[in-house]
Amino acid sequence: MRTLRTIYVRSAPGSRTRGWLIAGHWAFPVALGRGGILANKREGDGGTPRGNFRLRRLWWRADRFPRPLTRLPTRPIGPMDAWCEDPQDRRYNRAIQMTGGQLGDRLRRDDHLYDFIVEIDQNTRPRVSGRGSAVFIHVAKPRLGSSAGCVAMPRARLQRLLEKVSTATRINIR
Numbered sequence: 337m338r339t340l341r342t343i344y345v346r347s348a349p350g351s352r353t354r355g356w357l358i359a360g361h362w363a364f365p366v367a368l369g370r371g372g373i374l375a376n377k378r379e380g381d382g383g384t385p386r387g388n389f390r391l392r393r394l395w396w397r398a399d400r401f402p403r404p405l406t407r408l409p410t411r412p413i414g415p416m417d418a419w420c421e422d423p424q425d426r427r428y429n430r431a432i433q434m435t436g437g438q439l440g441d442r443l444r445r446d447d448h449l450y451d452f453i454v455e456i457d458q459n460t461r462p463r464v465s466g467r468g469s470a471v472f473i474h475v476a477k478p479r480l481g482s483s484a485g486c487v488a489m490p491r492a493r494l495q496r497l498l499e500k501v502s503t504a505t506r507i508n509i510r
Contacts, residue, residue, distance in 0.1 A: 353482035369485035407502035429469035
């Protein structure tokens with residue numbers, strides 16, 4: 337199994353919330369953030385960040401699916417796993433454990449969008465408060481409805497892509 341060096345994501349002509357993912361010989365439509373691809377990503381703007389990022393790890397719902405074939409480090413999503421989206425919190429744009437009514441992006445969702453999440457290194461080195469958090473590659477809504485700023489695709493395509501990527505793979509969003 338050969339690992340992809342780079343995955344490219346480009347806006348689809350005439351639509352800021354749809355794009356194309358090109359990975360080796362594959363090209364297929366993906367959903368983008370409701371704000372389109374933005375060079376100046378800000379927290380809550382709904383934009384998918386423009387840039388060249390590393391793939392860090394795969395989070396998945398082990399209670400729904402067996403461990404996927406991938407060269408990425410993996411972590412099952414637990415009931416309290418979440419992502420800190422509060423720019424005032426010292427844990428901003430990091431995985432956290434939630435309790436009770438805390439705010440944040442829960443990773444264990446009923447709607448299946450986060451059954452598989454590829455964490456990318458957007459706004460991690462350095463981590464800048466307010467420059468965007470919880471930007472992932474994940475499962476798309478039906479009919480490729482827009483995301484909150486992530487790159488989203490149908491589950492079957494994402495599972496096939498996972499077989500071809502590693503931490504050496506870059507995602508280039510333009």
